[in-house]
Amino acid sequence: MLYRFIDLFAGIGGMRLAFELYGICVFSSEWDVKAQETYMANFGEKPHGDIRQIDAKDIPDHDILLAGFPCQPFSIAGVSKKKSLGRPHGFLDETQGTLFFDIARILQGKQPQAFLLENVKNLKSHDKGRTYKVIKNVLENDLGYTVYDAILNAKGLVPQNRERIYIVGFKKPLKFEFPKIPEQGPPLRSILEENVDDKYTLSDKLWEYLQAYKEKHAKKGNGFGYGLANLDSYSRTLSARYYKDGSEILIPQEGKNPRKLTPRECARLQGFPDSFKIVVSNTAAYKQFGNSVAVPVVKLIAEKMIQAIERDETIEDNLEEGRAEYATK
Template identity: 65%
Template sequence: MKKDAFTFIDLFAGIGGMRLAFERAGGRCVFSSEWNKFSQQTYEANFGEVPEGDITNINENDIPDHDILAGGFPCQPFSIAGVSKKQSLNRPHGFEDETQGTLFFDIARILKAKRPKAFLLENVKNLQSHDKGKTLKIILKTLRDHLGYDVHYKIMDAKVVVPQHRERIFIVGFSEPTEFSFPEIPDRKLIMHDILESKVDKKYTLTKGVWNALQRHAANSKAKGNGFGYGMTNLDGISRTLSARYYKDGSEVLIPQKNNPVPRRLTPRECARLMGFPESFKIVVSDSQAYRQFGNALVVPLVEEIAKSVVECVQSKKRRITIADYT
């Protein structure tokens, strides 16, 4: 593989945050898949192509060969019921049984068929504790034992590159034992002021009805000892995690206003900045869809740093010596 000439595929592509990161690392995307029609519209506007649809309907053998598989797959529960019974009956089992019916299965079958040199997967932090740790255990077992990849994972917080507390788990794998470590990223110390627009339309100010409802809900929750509360953002600090539900009421990241006691939502462009998307990124959908898309997106500069570390290992072939090398 020539330096700065690697290929990758973009699975569960969303609006292309992973693609931006790997393109910045020097790669060329040869295949993308995303089922949501609105995300497809944003993807096409920015990359000039419509991603293939539902990955579950795509034959893995129809996907082009590639050096790196990348994807932020949804978290789903796995069932391991029946595996011991199949063992007792000497029936075949493995990742096909343990992961069938989940979207991770589609990653596994593509890895098995195409054998890329490396992969980068992303998921919510709670994947580590999901179903008492069983979900992550099956994922790692599948990647390591059934598919033979050297796997590394880490939870990283995007607050070092954007003014947002956003923890995600990243799973990296190599087809050969590899000396890999996740990058140590210097804190850019960005604050919310850095991403705000100078002029904002009044439509982003909450209605008094929504604002009163949020305050009542927060007060009732506090009285009951629950943790719900809207997030009035410190503009000299960082925000809470932006989520796909932001379109509903904006409660997790509210922006105080100087001459108005009622706060406002972020604008879609501010959401794009909060996720590290470039100013040139085109927003072509409604505000509601844009909020969903950025809430589900990856933080581009964080993934870019991880991608560069993965690419460096693949291109320099930092192979780790194992016991097998001496036998």
């Protein structure tokens, strides 16, 4: 069976790549113009713009909602206080004004059977855990989904230390387990290009600046500064700021200054195939890959989600089996 899915906060389509094995994308949304260019070049369609301007009824029916949404900070105000003031509370109030609200209203309007959300791992601890508590409350209690979450590190699949929170939900109370990610993954050298242009090598001026900056902070007891990568291990986390100086992941070179990763190496670091087209400037490409998901991680989650849907085993089934087993003892 092919599943219909939508790709919100689509970026350059990392989640879509992972789910295309199981279905077809019937709608995508991404406001960034440069990301839209990359998406168009690779998927043959231009995503719709700002999701805040799109009515849920204008989105096609779908089975699975995907969203790597940005986390805009919000906090919880006391519901009882709001009640006493006659103000709205719960779903509409606690998430209003955040981009998560747009996911919630689409889930409410379209009622897909499953969703996958991705975010930085700090979402779980933001505002002493209150932010995530609101999100989970909306998904479970207001929208009626059975929700699972896990913080997974991509470094067992790609040579990058990248921890992210993944939130999976099902309209039915399905049994679900996240995939096990291997502890050891491929080494960084496995994604490096053979012949790299000298323009990626740091200038003497920038290299001297980065070394002085690191030394200054080391004296203060801080760990700030560049990261000279170990080619037999994994890199630091690739971020959207990589275009600035590449300092978090520098590749050592014999007899000359270290260099930045190339955009293609950044694509590989996130698990994109070499067939994935890079059609924008290096600056834009660095931002796009830094903001992307690690595709192989999402592929494994997609597989587990589809298995859970097709197995159709509910938590209640497990409870009934447990009770029956207990009764026979």
